[in-house]
Amino acid sequence: MGRASRGRAPAAGLVLVAILLAPVQAEIKSGTEFLSPELQRQQADEARNPAFFWVEQGRELFSRKPTPDAQACITCHAEPQQSLRGTATRYPQVDAASGRLLNLEGRIEQCRVERQGQPPFGYETPELLSLTAYVASLSRGLPLDVRTDGPAKPFYEAGKTLFERRQGQLNLSCTQCHDGLVGQKLRGDTISQGVGTAFPAYRLEWNDVGSLHRRLRACSLGVRATQFDYGAPEYLALELYLAARAKGLPVETPGIRR
Template structure:
């Protein structure tokens, strides 16, 4: 009787969109060897980008001659818990920003410096460094209020069939999560480890790069880096990752 009630409750939670427990991180689909490599700071190649971010954090930038550390402190302790809240809506501009967008906004608004381009070592490094300060903390983004229309757009994107293969994100990362595809295991598509070191790239890359790769894989339009479509999708994926720990820089295949 109790077991039956639990199943009914779980079904009700799913029907109203409430996640009973966090989805498994992509790390859980890695081999034990790769999991150990990710956990070892001396062996995780992504830490090279974190180190670059630490250097940039302390380096004066732009016309103001200010470093990130000038406002936020040399040890970056003030960044603890920041990454778990992104993407988020900027109150001043009403724009949805991911962590990369927030860093670039700080550069233009407070340092009077040019924004870094996506996939540069500078932006990847600073993003990885800031995200690393929240390592182990659960993702917790805001999807109500000003963020609600962005979240709705991201959810629609996730469930919309796209490309010549006529596939949606949900068909892979919900319906077939845990199954094998071309020698790899399909994950739930969470972004809690990004920027991440992907073996296929032999480099650290942003979640936006991964999304563009997915679009390419289903032969759909690859939107520009920082596009509203991918930003909205990032917010939806972050909500899916609610309660999952930040793992940046994760290792992915």
């Protein structure tokens, strides 16, 4: 359904350090703070940030009828700059009707199927990436504030467990890098705290915009662990946990990442 990610295994020296080093969690910072000053400026400049091309495509799709007989998104969500501002800060969230955990992509797909009567786009398709980037961009600058209590609690706990669990042939956990090795270098990149505030984002390695799940799949490949499907329950739960770690940080979509 989506395109496979190409990840890279960590360098042997850092792997050894990660295994020996007990994770120490510091104040959570946005991944933008780990970019070079030039990339930070490029991300902030709509004219120079290539991801804004996807935002513009999403804006067009939002106002376009998928078929002559179907309604456009804007029919229900008039003046989206006001009506949808803040929406992305609350995702992933539990759908009250189904009890399923939905991220922003899942909610858009749900609307497309149930409200517009259309087949889902599918993860990593240009259409879904563009619509997700557009809707998320409407909340740019607002703080993340996902729910982790009530119906969301078991999903949050599952995500936390996955973040802390050693995985793959390298026997590494997310927390060993994203808590224990923050600020150190890995193949020329600076290890961040792994929050997803900028996704969908334009990643230089991809030369393309991709979802957070594409990045998570690359991390799974990097430690030689199982790559779950795009939209898999494991990655949805992990996405919720990462959003909770980033509570209070601003939405930065569309971001730039190395």
